[in-house]
Amino acid sequence: MRLAGFFVFAVAVILLPILFPDNYFVTVVGIAAGLHVILAVGLNLLMGYAGQISLGHAAFFGMGGYASAILTTRWEWPGWLAMLAGLLVAGTIAWLLARPILRLRGHYLAMATLGFGVIIHVLMVQATEWTGGPDGLGNIPPLNLLGWTVDSDRQWYWVIAVAMLLVIGLSLNLVDSRIGRALRAVRSAELAAQMMGIDTARAKTQVFVVSALFAAFAGSLFAHQQAFVSPDSFSLMISVELVTMVVLGGMASTFGAACGAIALTLLHEGLVVFEDYEMLIHGALLMAVMIFLPQGLFVGLTQGVHRGWTWIASRRGAKEPHHPAVS
Amino acid sequence: MMTAHSSSLLTVEALEQSFGGVMALAGVSFQTPEKLVYAIIGPNGAGKTTLFNVLCGFYSPTAGALRFDGHELRGLPPHRIAALGIARTFQNLQLFFNMTVLENVMVGCHLRAKTGLLSAALRLPRVRREERQLRAWAAEALELCGLSDRAGQLAGALPYGLMKRVEIARALAAKPRLLLLDEPAAGLNDTETMALRDLIARIHATGVTILLVEHHMPLVMSIADRLLVLDYGSVLAEGPPVEIQANPRVIAAYLGGAVQYAV
Amino acid sequence: MPEQIFQFLVTGITVGAIYALVGLGFALIYNASDVVNFAQGEFVMLGAMTAIALLGAGLPLVLAAIAATLLTALVGLLLERCAIEPARGASVVTTIIITIGAAIFLRGVASLLWGKNSLPFPAFSGNEPIHLGGATLLPQSLWVLGGAVLLVSLTRAFLNRTLLGKALLACSFNPVAAQLVGINVKVMLRLAYGLSAGLGAIAGILAAPITFSSYEAGIMLGLKGFSAAIVGGIGNPMGAVAGGLLLGVLEALGAGLISSGYKDAIAFVFVLMVLFFEPTGLFGHKVAERV
Numbered sequence: 001m002r003l004a005g006f007f008v009f010a011v012a013v014i015l016l017p018i019l020f021p022d023n024y025f026v027t028v029v030g031i032a033a034g035l036h037v038i039l040a041v042g043l044n045l046l047m048g049y050a051g052q053i054s055l056g057h058a059a060f061f062g063m064g065g066y067a068s069a070i071l072t073t074r075w076e077w078p079g080w081l082a083m084l085a086g087l088l089v090a091g092t093i094a095w096l097l098a099r100p101i102l103r104l105r106g107h108y109l110a111m112a113t114l115g116f117g118v119i120i121h122v123l124m125v126q127a128t129e130w131t132g133g134p135d136g137l138g139n140i141p142p143l144n145l146l147g148w149t150v151d152s153d154r155q156w157y158w159v160i161a162v163a164m165l166l167v168i169g170l171s172l173n174l175v176d177s178r179i180g181r182a183l184r185a186v187r188s189a190e191l192a193a194q195m196m197g198i199d200t201a202r203a204k205t206q207v208f209v210v211s212a213l214f215a216a217f218a219g220s221l222f223a224h225q226q227a228f229v230s231p232d233s234f235s236l237m238i239s240v241e242l243v244t245m246v247v248l249g250g251m252a253s254t255f256g257a258a259c260g261a262i263a264l265t266l267l268h269e270g271l272v273v274f275e276d277y278e279m280l281i282h283g284a285l286l287m288a289v290m291i292f293l294p295q296g297l298f299v300g301l302t303q304g305v306h307r308g309w310t311w312i313a314s315r316r317g318a319k320e321p322h323h324p325a326v327s
Numbered sequence: 328m329m330t331a332h333s334s335s336l337l338t339v340e341a342l343e344q345s346f347g348g349v350m351a352l353a354g355v356s357f358q359t360p361e362k363l364v365y366a367i368i369g370p371n372g373a374g375k376t377t378l379f380n381v382l383c384g385f386y387s388p389t390a391g392a393l394r395f396d397g398h399e400l401r402g403l404p405p406h407r408i409a410a411l412g413i414a415r416t417f418q419n420l421q422l423f424f425n426m427t428v429l430e431n432v433m434v435g436c437h438l439r440a441k442t443g444l445l446s447a448a449l450r451l452p453r454v455r456r457e458e459r460q461l462r463a464w465a466a467e468a469l470e471l472c473g474l475s476d477r478a479g480q481l482a483g484a485l486p487y488g489l490m491k492r493v494e495i496a497r498a499l500a501a502k503p504r505l506l507l508l509d510e511p512a513a514g515l516n517d518t519e520t521m522a523l524r525d526l527i528a529r530i531h532a533t534g535v536t537i538l539l540v541e542h543h544m545p546l547v548m549s550i551a552d553r554l555l556v557l558d559y560g561s562v563l564a565e566g567p568p569v570e571i572q573a574n575p576r577v578i579a580a581y582l583g584g585a586v587q588y589a590v
Numbered sequence: 591m592p593e594q595i596f597q598f599l600v601t602g603i604t605v606g607a608i609y610a611l612v613g614l615g616f617a618l619i620y621n622a623s624d625v626v627n628f629a630q631g632e633f634v635m636l637g638a639m640t641a642i643a644l645l646g647a648g649l650p651l652v653l654a655a656i657a658a659t660l661l662t663a664l665v666g667l668l669l670e671r672c673a674i675e676p677a678r679g680a681s682v683v684t685t686i687i688i689t690i691g692a693a694i695f696l697r698g699v700a701s702l703l704w705g706k707n708s709l710p711f712p713a714f715s716g717n718e719p720i721h722l723g724g725a726t727l728l729p730q731s732l733w734v735l736g737g738a739v740l741l742v743s744l745t746r747a748f749l750n751r752t753l754l755g756k757a758l759l760a761c762s763f764n765p766v767a768a769q770l771v772g773i774n775v776k777v778m779l780r781l782a783y784g785l786s787a788g789l790g791a792i793a794g795i796l797a798a799p800i801t802f803s804s805y806e807a808g809i810m811l812g813l814k815g816f817s818a819a820i821v822g823g824i825g826n827p828m829g830a831v832a833g834g835l836l837l838g839v840l841e842a843l844g845a846g847l848i849s850s851g852y853k854d855a856i857a858f859v860f861v862l863m864v865l866f867f868e869p870t871g872l873f874g875h876k877v878a879e880r881v
Contacts, residue, residue, distance in 0.1 A: 053683050100866045106682040107626040111820055112865045114813065115858035122855035170448040177447035177454065178433075178440050178461070185423045185434045192421035195383055196501060197409035197438035206444050236809070240690055247687055252425070276702055283695025290688045291677045 002172050005255055009168065013161045017154065027153040029269050031225060034160035035218050036261035038167045040245040041254055042214025045171060047243070048251035049180065050207045051187035052102055053110050056117025057242050060212040062124060062234030063090040064219025069137040069229045070130060079143040083220040087213050094212030098205035117239050124231040136230025143224040156225050163221060164258075167214055171254045174210070183207055184252070244286055250299025259298045336361040336505060336536050337382075342391035344374075344381055344560075351377040353560040354391070359505070359538060364531055366539045366551035370580065373557040375540040376418055379509050382538075383415055384408045395505065410438055414503035416494040418510045418540075424483030428474060428493050431482050432465040435500030439464065465500055471529060472496040473522075488519045495526065505536045512543040524550055548572070556580070593724035598846040599839060600722070604731040604800070606838020607738035608634075611793035612815025613822065613830030614745060615786035620825045621762045622782035625674060625685045629693040630790055631812020632700075637662045637791025638803035639700055642709050651714065659791045665696070666787025670780045693812065700805035708807075711798035730799045737796045741789060742831050749827060758782055762825070810854065817861045823871025832873050837861075 020026045043057050067086030071077040077085070101112050124131050131137065142151040143159070150159050174180050185193040186200045194200055223229045241264065249260025267285075271278040293300040337359040344352040352374045359365045367375050380386050382393060384405040393400040398411055414435070423431050440461055442454050469475050472492045477485065482493055491511060498506055508527070512520045524546055531537055531550075541547050547554065547568075554571045556563040564574045571577055612630055619627045641658035645651065673688055680688075714733050719726040749755040760768045761778045769775050794803065794811075801807065815830075818837050822829025837857055844856035864872060 047683070051683075053686065055686075104865055104869060107686070107824065108820070108865055108869055110626070110682075110686050111816060112862055115817070115861050115865075118813070119855045119858050119862075122852060126849070126851040126855075173450040174444070174448045177450070177458070178437065178442040179444050179447045181426070181430055181434050182437060184426055184430075188423040188425055189421040191385065191405070192417065192423070192497075193434070194405035195409055195415055195421075196434050196497065197406050198434070199404075199406045210444065210448075240694070243687065243690075247683075251683075277698065279694055279698030279701060281698070283691045283693070283698055286691030287673050287688050287695065290680070290684050290691065291673065294677070294680055294684050 002176055006165075006169060006172060009255065009258070010165055013165065017157055022154070025269070027157050029265060031153065031156050031160050033262045033265040034157075034164040035222055035225075036242075036245060036265050037164045037258045038218040038221075039215055039242050040249070040257040040261035041167050041171045042211040042218075043242050044246045044249075044251065044254065044257035045174065045183075045207050045214075046211040047246050048253065048257065049175060049183045049187065050204055052204060052208070053106075053113065053243070054208075054211070055110050055114035055236070055239050055243060056120070057113075057211070057215055058234040058236070058238035059117045059120035060090045060094065060215035061219040061222070061238070061242075062120060062229075062231075063093065064216030065223040065229045065234065066124065066131060066137070066219075067216070068220040068223040069140050072141055072224075073137060073139055079141070079220075079224055080145070083217070086216045086220050090212045090216035090219075091209050094209045095205065098208040099201060102201070102204040102208060114236065114239070117236055121231055121235055124234060131231070134231060136228060136232075138228045140223050140227045140229070142227070143221070150224070160221060160225070163217070167217070168254060168258060175254060179203070179206070187252075244282075247296055248285075248289055250296025250302075253296075253299045253302075256296055256298035260296065263297070334361045335359065336396060337538070338392075338394040339378075339382075340392040340394075342378070342381065342393065343389045344377055344386055345389045350560050352381065352388070352391075355557065355560070355562055357555050357562065357565055359536060360553070361536055362531075362534060363552040364527065364537045364539060364550050365553050365555070366541060366547045367555045367557060368541065368544075368547055369557035369563070372559075374560040375557055376509060377560075378557070379415060379507055379538075379540060382408075382507065383413065409501065412502075412504035413507065414498035414501040414505075415507035416491070416498050416509055416511060418513065420487075420490050420494065422482045422490055422493055422497075424481070426482060427478065428469070428480055428482050428485070428496075429462070429465055429478040431493055432468050432496050432500045433461050435468065435497035436461045436464050438501060464502075465496075468496040468500040471499060471533075472526060488515050491515065491523075492526070495530075499530065499535075503535060505538060506530065507538045507540075509540050510542060511539070512541055512546050520546055594846065595843070596723065597725040598842045600725045600727050600731070601846075602839035602842030603835060604727070604734050604838070605842060606835035607734050608793050608797045608811065608834075609814045609818045609838050610831040610834030611738055611741060611789055612811055613818030613834045614742065614827055615789045615793075616815050616819040617822075617825060617827040617830040618745070618758075618782050618786040618789070620819065621827065622758050623674070623779050624762055625689065626816065626819075626824070627783075627786070628686060628689040628812060628816070629669065629696060629808075630786065630815055631808030631810070632693045632696040633662055633666060633787040633790030633808070634794035634797075634811045634815075635700060635803060635805065635808030636665060636696060636787075637794035638711065638798040638807065639704050639709070639794075639805070640791075641795045642711050642798065642803060643704060645711070651712075655792075655795050658795060659788050662791035662794075663784040663788035666783040666785075666790075667780050669787075670783035674783070675776070675779070693808070697805050697808065704805065706805060708802045708804040710802050711795075713799040728800065730796075734796045734800070737792065741792060742828075745785075745789070746828065754781075814857065817857060820861060821864050821871060822873050826871065826873060829871055829873035833871070836872075 016026050039061060043054060046052050046054055064086040067089055068082045071082035071085055072079055104112050125134050142149050150156055182198045182203050185198060186203050190200055245260040245264050246257050248264060250256030271281060295303060335358040340356050342352050342355045369375055381388050384403050388401060395411055395413060400408055423434060440457050442457050446454050469478055472495055474492055474496055477489060512523055515523060520543060527537065527550055539551065551568055553567055555565050556571060556577050558580050563580055564571055564577050612634055615630050616627065619625060637658050640661050641654045644654035644657055669692055673692055677684060677688055713730045715729045717728060719728060749759060757773045758778050760773060761775050765775050814837060818834035819830040821837060822833030840860055841853045841857050845853040
């Protein structure tokens, strides 16, 4: 099942540019969608599986982006080394932040992650001598991988596609493992998870770091691909969009998050024509999905099918599950 | 009465737990000998579940000592206590409702496996081997609890009685030395309760020490080796079932009402 | 230097009064429904923008202000009815996202109606600066401060003295019991949203001559109001007021003594510190998080 989904996805990603060569939608929009998928899949590990909201995820995306931008332009580091440095920075900051921030729940966690995102964004705007301020940093050299320079949209499509499939693969593996089950257990019944020997604080910290690493990875790729970064790409609104992607597709499903990311990217492309209405539609969509399909489009629909199936299969007067509570 | 058993697995000494001045446990002492079924009974509010929660590290006791196999439990977080070999079920179900029965029980095996984050993400060959091992262990626990045919179902979709069994299977999968069962018979019908009695006996036969909090007197009296009676957070009596049944203080505390059983 | 500090304090208290009003709105809604409304800042923006539009249409200031407040209150009520009520019992994350969606939606409406430029609003009583022991302040600041004092006292009296206000507080404390003693929880929730939207709108109108307004003016104001509520202990209305003032002063001092560009970062660093070390807020009485 896990592998089947992955292969369907992979085949689609490979076939698209072959069926539609030099198509603007496939290459340019595909690149944006791929980056969004990496971000959403990472955030979904944190939000969907571990149940921890983050309204500041653009900060980690930005750390990767700015690390690559600053290190390659200022000190002329090779792209891969700058990317590693970005991962190191984002991972370390996530690790330091995880314990105090993930002790918070609900609204408090939302506020804290949001505040963190704003603080990092202000730094991007204000630390002008490093970041170039509101104007951003340009002239980022193209990414060079073992002597191969990535410099056309089509090449970027393939690089991002590979990166995206890698991230999806890692995520699928992780979720269906001892670590992933522990995470889902923490989200579902934290006390019971602890009693099964799961160090819940450690589990949350780990997943926070992983999702930050995925975001920083996407940030580095983004910086090289655009050859330019500015604070606008890492603002609070971007964090909100990332959350939207995860919930749009459906939390706690890797493919759901991926589909949400692709759907929102396409929606943005489609709404370019109605630029003035973009915010309106974005907001209305967010509300409608949360009200009518709180499990998200992808998960809501697939679960609907699955439910119907099992409902027919086992129509025996099953009691409603009791609400878990501290005994 | 409190003579030290040579093979005491759990020793509780002068345990006190107060919540803002209310004494939920007022100096409770007892010892659980290894490989026995040790039952804790008492009216509602006597402090039974509080005792479990203190044992598991959810509350930190106001005073007293808790020793398990030579380790002091006081001050340890729940996951460290679990690592010493204690597992439990919950009075109010604490299942992972959105996971399958098999996955629930595999979480129970958490401490018996080693797979870390990186190797899990890369799904290295040894991770696959370990997954197979976990499945086998989980299947064993499911088999013992008679849940083998439910492995693939969502835990949240099971009937109540089976959910309670999944909790037991999950706790067993941890291969605990001490198993805490918090009112396993609550909400079960007579047939289910009988089956539960057999299950507890089977678990006991595998060498697990069982600490049982239960209201269902016929069940308790027929399966417990020793009983501890709590009332208002204090020990009212302690001894084998026959002694407890004849204890006038116990009978008085229950006002004859709940003690209508025949052995 | 002391004079400068005094000036920062004066500025800070003015800004803080606005935060206090937004935070008060947060606290009202949180008290009634346990929902943190991320669209609170949009109420502030709507109040200001509607008033500007009505003023432009030729209405006198007082009428424009009253009409804008009522219209915004109506929007708040509709928000509760159309977006919050259908999702009752949803998880915290779900309600957070719904209100964020509402915020984006309202921003979208505002940008369609009034464009994307920052719009001015005439000061209520001129722009002649008032000198006050070495510090200067605009007459509008006095309007803001006076308005804030009045609104906070009225809200306080409403919550503590009137039956309706007490009923509003009872709703969040125990909705089932509230229902049992005959309080119509649904009506109470709508009332809370309406009131809090109205409060936001007045705050927006009072501040607009100083800050101007645009379709996105609500974002930061909303976040600062939320911060004020958290610093004060979420669900504690007067705590939110104190939190708002504290935040405003801190920001003004930070802007003056360190760098104005970093003032938002300074405010949020403070909020993070509060969350890490005193998550129930500095003036909190209520239980931090009801599990």
